[in-house]
Amino acid sequence: MTSDAFSNRHPAVNFLFFLGAIGFAVLIQHPAYLIAGALGAAAYYLLLSGRKGWKRIGMLVPMFLLLTAVNPLFNTYGERVLFHVFGRPYTLEALLYGGAIAGVFVVMMLWFGCYNAVMTSDKFTSLFGNLIPALSLLLVMVLRMIPGFIRKAGQITLARRAIGLGAGEKNRDKIRHGMGVLSALTDWALEGSVVTGDSMRARGYGSGRRTSFQIYTMKRGDWCLLAVLMFLAAAVIAVSAMGATAAEFTPVLSIAPVSGIYALGFAAYCAYLLIPSVLHLKEELQWRRSRSKI
Amino acid sequence: MAQIEIQNLTFSYPSGRSALSDVNLTIHRGEYVVLWGKSGSGKTTLLRHLKTVLTPYGKRSGEILLDGVPLTELSQREQAGKIGFVMQNPDDQIVTDKVWHELAFGLESLGCDQKTMRARVAEMACYFGIQDWFHRDVANLSGGQKQLLNLASIMAMQPEVLILDEPTSQLDPIAASDFLNTLRKINTELGTTVIITEHRIEDIFPYADRAVMMDGGRVIADDAPRATAEHLWSSGSGMFSAMPTPVRVFYGAGGTGECPLTVREGRNWLSRAFPEPPKHTALPERGNAEPAECALSMKEVWFRYEKDSPDVLRGVTAEVPRGCLYAIVGGNGAGKSTMLKAVCGTCRPYRGKIRVFGRPVEKTPNLFQGCLAMLPQDPKSLFVGKTVLEDLREMTRDEELLAKTAALCQITPLLQSHPYDLSGGEQQRAALAKVLLTQPKLLLLDEPTKGIDCFFKETFAGILAKLKAEGITIVMVSHDVEFCARYADWVSMFFDGQILTTDTPRRFFGANSFYTTAANRMSRHVFQNAVTAEDVIALCRKNREDTP
Numbered sequence: 108m109t110s111d112a113f114s115n116r117h118p119a120v121n122f123l124f125f126l127g128a129i130g131f132a133v134l135i136q137h138p139a140y141l142i143a144g145a146l147g148a149a150a151y152y153l154l155l156s157g158r159k160g161w162k163r164i165g166m167l168v169p170m171f172l173l174l175t176a177v178n179p180l181f182n183t184y185g186e187r188v189l190f191h192v193f194g195r196p197y198t199l200e201a202l203l204y205g206g207a208i209a210g211v212f213v214v215m216m217l218w219f220g221c222y223n224a225v226m227t228s229d230k231f232t233s234l235f236g237n238l239i240p241a242l243s244l245l246l247v248m249v250l251r252m253i254p255g256f257i258r259k260a261g262q263i264t265l266a267r268r269a270i271g272l273g274a275g276e277k278n279r280d281k282i283r284h285g286m287g288v289l290s291a292l293t294d295w296a297l298e299g300s301v302v303t304g305d306s307m308r309a310r311g312y313g314s315g316r317r318t319s320f321q322i323y324t325m326k327r328g329d330w331c332l333l334a335v336l337m338f339l340a341a342a343v344i345a346v347s348a349m350g351a352t353a354a355e356f357t358p359v360l361s362i363a364p365v366s367g368i369y370a371l372g373f374a375a376y377c378a379y380l381l382i383p384s385v386l387h388l389k390e391e392l393q394w395r396r397s398r399s400k401i
Numbered sequence: 402m403a404q405i406e407i408q409n410l411t412f413s414y415p416s417g418r419s420a421l422s423d424v425n426l427t428i429h430r431g432e433y434v435v436l437w438g439k440s441g442s443g444k445t446t447l448l449r450h451l452k453t454v455l456t457p458y459g460k461r462s463g464e465i466l467l468d469g470v471p472l473t474e475l476s477q478r479e480q481a482g483k484i485g486f487v488m489q490n491p492d493d494q495i496v497t498d499k500v501w502h503e504l505a506f507g508l509e510s511l512g513c514d515q516k517t518m519r520a521r522v523a524e525m526a527c528y529f530g531i532q533d534w535f536h537r538d539v540a541n542l543s544g545g546q547k548q549l550l551n552l553a554s555i556m557a558m559q560p561e562v563l564i565l566d567e568p569t570s571q572l573d574p575i576a577a578s579d580f581l582n583t584l585r586k587i588n589t590e591l592g593t594t595v596i597i598t599e600h601r602i603e604d605i606f607p608y609a610d611r612a613v614m615m616d617g618g619r620v621i622a623d624d625a626p627r628a629t630a631e632h633l634w635s636s637g638s639g640m641f642s643a644m645p646t647p648v649r650v651f652y653g654a655g656g657t658g659e660c661p662l663t664v665r666e667g668r669n670w671l672s673r674a675f676p677e678p679p680k681h682t683a684l685p686e687r688g689n690a691e692p693a694e695c696a697l698s699m700k701e702v703w704f705r706y707e708k709d710s711p712d713v714l715r716g717v718t719a720e721v722p723r724g725c726l727y728a729i730v731g732g733n734g735a736g737k738s739t740m741l742k743a744v745c746g747t748c749r750p751y752r753g754k755i756r757v758f759g760r761p762v763e764k765t766p767n768l769f770q771g772c773l774a775m776l777p778q779d780p781k782s783l784f785v786g787k788t789v790l791e792d793l794r795e796m797t798r799d800e801e802l803l804a805k806t807a808a809l810c811q812i813t814p815l816l817q818s819h820p821y822d823l824s825g826g827e828q829q830r831a832a833l834a835k836v837l838l839t840q841p842k843l844l845l846l847d848e849p850t851k852g853i854d855c856f857f858k859e860t861f862a863g864i865l866a867k868l869k870a871e872g873i874t875i876v877m878v879s880h881d882v883e884f885c886a887r888y889a890d891w892v893s894m895f896f897d898g899q900i901l902t903t904d905t906p907r908r909f910f911g912a913n914s915f916y917t918t919a920a921n922r923m924s925r926h927v928f929q930n931a932v933t934a935e936d937v938i939a940l941c942r943k944n945r946e947d948t949p
Contacts (some may be wrong), residue, residue: 229499244497251498254540259782266777269745269845270836271769272795287795290785298781298821302493308454310507310555311481320505320518 111155112390113383117329118230125222127340128380132214137354139365140376141210147380148217154387155224167216171209178205184357204356236319256292263291339379346372404430404594405562410463412446420446421618431592435605438615439856440824444598448566452484482511485560489567491547495539500531503539503550507558521557529553529583545576549583556587565597570852573733573880578604600854603645603919607662614640627660643855646919649934654941667923675927679944683929684936686907693722696843696874697744702753704743713739714750715898721876726869728885729878731895737878741845745775757843774841778848780832784820789831792820796838810834810864826857844868846877850884862888886910886918886932907932
């Protein structure tokens with residue numbers, strides 16, 4: 108991912124969007140909403156990750172089919188029996204219900220894929236730094252230490268191998284080698300943490316109230332985008348409360364129609380889902396246009 | 402008015418070891434003071450006393466005043482803001498995972514408001530040229546960048562005094578001189594008082610206002626650099642060997658007038674000393690012995706880490722004769738360490754042959770028993786035990802061999818200490834002892850002089866000479882041009898994944914004009930192949946004897 112118009116917005120906007128998108132995906136099992144969710148998430152995922160995204164989506168398809176097909180094996184409710192498996196009925200309703208559950212799973216996976224690309228760790232910590240300062244500093248420090256540990260462990264392994272203390276063939280040797288690396292790593296880490304502690308205290312850590320530096324600021328555009336998102340989400344919630352998203356699969360199939368005022372709710376949902384993709388494409392087009400002018 | 406006043410400071414550790422005795426020191430606003438001495442002389446202990454949160458536990462008497470106020474009466478917050486402290490290890494000092502966050506860390510701790518923080522962070526990023534890597538992960542920075550970040554994040558708090566404890570010891574020479582230049586800029590442009598300990602004294606000495614020398618916990622000299630040099634020479638102190646090359650040449654050759662401190666001054670002084678081209682301009686080259694058997698040969702070795710990554714080794718070819726000290730110099734990230742890994746067999750080249758004593762590396766069984774061993778760049782990666790002895794016992798049960806090796810590496814008195822309690826030079830020697838217990842015939846050293854002061858370097862060179870006398874072949878990669886010029890038998894230039902030239906130190910450094918020793922840069926307009934201070938002195942004397 109190089110640049111993405113939606114990722115460049117304030118982390119709070121990013122976070123709230125994903126909260127809404129994933130929340131709706133989990134709570135609403137209406138097929139139309141699921142299909143819209145899958146399309147919206149897949150579109151943004153592909154825009155974010157490019158060609159590599161197809162691979163992941165390709166992996167989700169068999170998962171979807173499997174989950175769908177498995178549900179009727181456990182759930183035998185339903186009127187229309189398609190055939191019998193081990194003497195148990197395999198019903199159409201249960202199959203559709205399986206499809207809905209699998210759909211929820213797929214949409215969630217796709218949204219989480221987008222979430223990982225957009226909400227980097229620093230965005231998350233800067234967002235929650237003010238709420239829980241101590242915890243967020245801890246998180247930041249852990250994030251910094253993990254790659255350090257991995258690098259040092261590699262260094263120790265190489266150093267030991269170059270004096271003939273590498274992991275041998277036998278399991279016993281391997282365990283001994285592992286213990287050696289771990290012991291060296293612990294000493295090293297302890298010494299490092301003493302220095303880190305000194306460095307923190309030398310810079311006034313623990314000398315009184317702490318503030319947290321905000322590298323992101325809410326701009327006017329961010330507020331506007333947030334307002335639009337809130338409005339659309341409210342619309343979806345409102346029609347949902349009226350029953351627009353009701354969907355029962357078993358024992359009797361009953362799905363709310365998408366028409367009249369319900370259609371408006373569905374349109375709001377689609378608009379909500381498409382916002383990141385639209386922002387991304389809009390920027391892309393803008394660049395193309397300005398480039399062609401040159 | 403004095404900014405910092407240390408009055409009769411005496412300190413001893415809880416173990417009873419006395420670290421400082423009766424130290425008196427006055428530092429004025431805006432001064433650049435270098436504190437130096439052998440390791441263990443109490444430099445670090447003294448520096449840590451200038452900041453109460455870092456002061457070690459122990460028995461103490463005497464007083465430290467900052468602007469006339471005892472340090473202990475200042476609140477932690479005031480001290481954090483007024484006194485900045487940069488430590489040795491660039492990596493461990495960093496707290497957060499992002500560059501921007503690290504810059505703001507001190508300000509966050511002091512409870513600054515957003516607006517001030519924003520301005521200060523931006524200001525510091527610009528001043529230190531950090532804008533380009535402002536959003537990066539700290540893990541992806543080079544050592545030099547990390548240390549610069551540490552300095553910047555302290556300067557963001559706008560301290561009045563900056564204290565640095567061997568800040569460049571873990572950096573390569575180019576990054577180190579960059580760092581020291583930035584420090585000088587801070588001192589001259591902002592007037593921040595700088596107190597620094599440093600073993601790379603050559604780079605600081607000419608610019609420092611004062612050199613404070615410590616020995617055994619006492620301040621034994623406190624004077625301008627030139628005066629310190631003269632004092633050391635006339636008192637015949639062993640510390641004189643730490644002086645910059647021009648100083649050593651000047652006094653060693655019996656120069657008169659004002660002592661030169663920089664290469665430029667040294668050149669001018671030599672020009673005045675030899676207005677006419679001198680009679681002897683070159684030292685005799687050591688006669689090349691008949692070519693010895695090859696201990697290590699590399700033929701057209703190619704290597705890259707991943708299929709799609711660029712080649713790191715691009716056809717390395719070299720032959721290392723048996724029983725010599727073979728040094729490979731070159732810039733950072735040129736692939737020198739990778740080459741050593743290839744020799745060890747930890748990196749498999751995809752083309753080319755590496756032979757150790759005539760046998761291909763990959764086909765030598767028990768390569769690391771009695772044949773080949775490598776001392777890693779960071780000695781800490783070898784320590785696993787609670788004591789040095791325990792660590793050595795991991796390698797061998799043979800107590801006699803152990804005792805002999807410990808004696809050779811001069812670590813016998815340290816055997817009961819924890820490896821992490823040793824100084825950098827001692828750790829280096831303990832690690833070397835561990836490596837030597839495999840009884841290698843070919844020893845590989847990766848940056849062995851990193852983080853070691855000049856006194857330890859001499860000890861280390863002595864150990865290497867003894868190993869050579871036992872017939873061990875030593876290959877070392879290093880940035881340390883001065884060390885290689887003085888002690889190596891052969892020097893190779895590593896650049897762009899290849900070994901470009903190989904020659905004896907005199908011919909090698911004599912032919913270079915930038916990548917060479919201070920002595921050579923200072924004397925190359927008069928002499929042809931003088932590469933160490935001793936060489937220049939010898940030539941000066943020889944010429945003087947011949948002119949009545």
